[in-house]
Amino acid sequence: MLRTRVLSQTERQPARPVLTASLDLAARLPRLILEARRVSASVHGIHGRRRAGPGETFWQYRPLVAGESASRIDWRRSARDGHLFVREREWEASHTVWLWIDRSASMGFASSLALTSKIDRALVSGFALAETLVEGGERVGHLGLTRPLASRNIIELLAQAIVADRKSAEDDLPPAMPLPRLADAIIITDGLSPSASLAQRIGTLSSSGARGHILLIADPIEETFPFTGQAELFDLEDGLTLRVGDAGSWGEEYRQRLAAHREAIREACRKAGWTLTLHRTDRPASEGVLRVASLIAAARGASGF
Known part of the structure; x- marks a missing residue:
C-alpha cells in the first residue's frame, strides 16, 4: 500500500532527520507525560496483581x-x-508486557481534523498503558529499548529511552523477536507498512504463544479522504509525489484499498490470536487506552494469569 498524504503547499516537506525529530520530541515530552498520566488516571477496571515476593523493585x-x-x-x-x-x-510474574511504539515519519502527520499528530497520540497511549499496567502489578518493557520494568517512574524511563534512541527511530515495524509464551505485546502503529510485512512480524512475535494487541492510530483524513478536484499526494517517508486529476473519483478506490489493507492486518491478528483496535486522532486518547487495557485484563482473567 502506498503511504501517501494530502498536504498543503506549506506542509509539504521531506522527512526530518532523526536527530532533529528527537530534539522536537524531547521538547514535547513534558506535555505528553502529563497527558499520559491524566489518561492513565481515568482508566478504571484493571485488576492489579501487585503483591509481595521476590523481585527487584x-x-x-x-x-x-x-x-x-x-x-x-x-x-x-x-x-x-x-x-x-x-x-x-514486588512479586514479579514470569510474563511481562512488551510495548512498541511506531515513530517512523508517517506518524508525524496531523490533519486539520485531528486533535493531535499520530506520534503524539501513540506516545500518550503507550505511556498511559505502561503506567496503568505497572500500577496493576505488571512489568513493562519497550521492544529493543528497555528491559521489563515495574518502576513507578515507568513513563519517565520509557521517555528517556525513546528520546535517546537513534538506531530504530525510523523503523515502521517492531523488532523480529519471538516473545515468551506468557508475555503480552502492545504494538502501537499507524499500520501503513505493507500488510504482508506486518503480518509476518506478528507471526514472529507470537510464534512461541505470546498474546498481542495492536492499537492502530489513524488520522480522520486518512479514513475518509474528503477531497475533490486536483490534489497532490506526498509520501512523508520516501519523498514520492502523485498528482491526482479527480480526487473525488480516486478517493473511492483509495477507501477500498484501505479497507482491504486493514482486513489483511485483521486476518493476521486473528491467526495469531491477537486483537486489533482502531483509534482515530479526533477522539480522546482514553478510548484507545481503555479498550486495550480491558482486553489485556480480560485475557489474563480467562487464562488464570
Missing part, C-alpha cells in the same frame, strides 16, 4: 512479624520512629 515497608529473620529488617527506616520495618519488593 521496592514496593513498601511493613512492620516486622514475630519469627522473621533480623536480616530482613531495614535499619535506616526502622530508626526513624523506633519500630522495626521490613523492606518488601
Whole structure:
C-alpha cells in the first residue's frame, strides 16, 4: 500500500532527520507525560496483581512479624520512629508486557481534523498503558529499548529511552523477536507498512504463544479522504509525489484499498490470536487506552494469569 498524504503547499516537506525529530520530541515530552498520566488516571477496571515476593523493585515497608529473620529488617527506616520495618519488593510474574511504539515519519502527520499528530497520540497511549499496567502489578518493557520494568517512574524511563534512541527511530515495524509464551505485546502503529510485512512480524512475535494487541492510530483524513478536484499526494517517508486529476473519483478506490489493507492486518491478528483496535486522532486518547487495557485484563482473567 502506498503511504501517501494530502498536504498543503506549506506542509509539504521531506522527512526530518532523526536527530532533529528527537530534539522536537524531547521538547514535547513534558506535555505528553502529563497527558499520559491524566489518561492513565481515568482508566478504571484493571485488576492489579501487585503483591509481595521476590523481585527487584521496592514496593513498601511493613512492620516486622514475630519469627522473621533480623536480616530482613531495614535499619535506616526502622530508626526513624523506633519500630522495626521490613523492606518488601514486588512479586514479579514470569510474563511481562512488551510495548512498541511506531515513530517512523508517517506518524508525524496531523490533519486539520485531528486533535493531535499520530506520534503524539501513540506516545500518550503507550505511556498511559505502561503506567496503568505497572500500577496493576505488571512489568513493562519497550521492544529493543528497555528491559521489563515495574518502576513507578515507568513513563519517565520509557521517555528517556525513546528520546535517546537513534538506531530504530525510523523503523515502521517492531523488532523480529519471538516473545515468551506468557508475555503480552502492545504494538502501537499507524499500520501503513505493507500488510504482508506486518503480518509476518506478528507471526514472529507470537510464534512461541505470546498474546498481542495492536492499537492502530489513524488520522480522520486518512479514513475518509474528503477531497475533490486536483490534489497532490506526498509520501512523508520516501519523498514520492502523485498528482491526482479527480480526487473525488480516486478517493473511492483509495477507501477500498484501505479497507482491504486493514482486513489483511485483521486476518493476521486473528491467526495469531491477537486483537486489533482502531483509534482515530479526533477522539480522546482514553478510548484507545481503555479498550486495550480491558482486553489485556480480560485475557489474563480467562487464562488464570
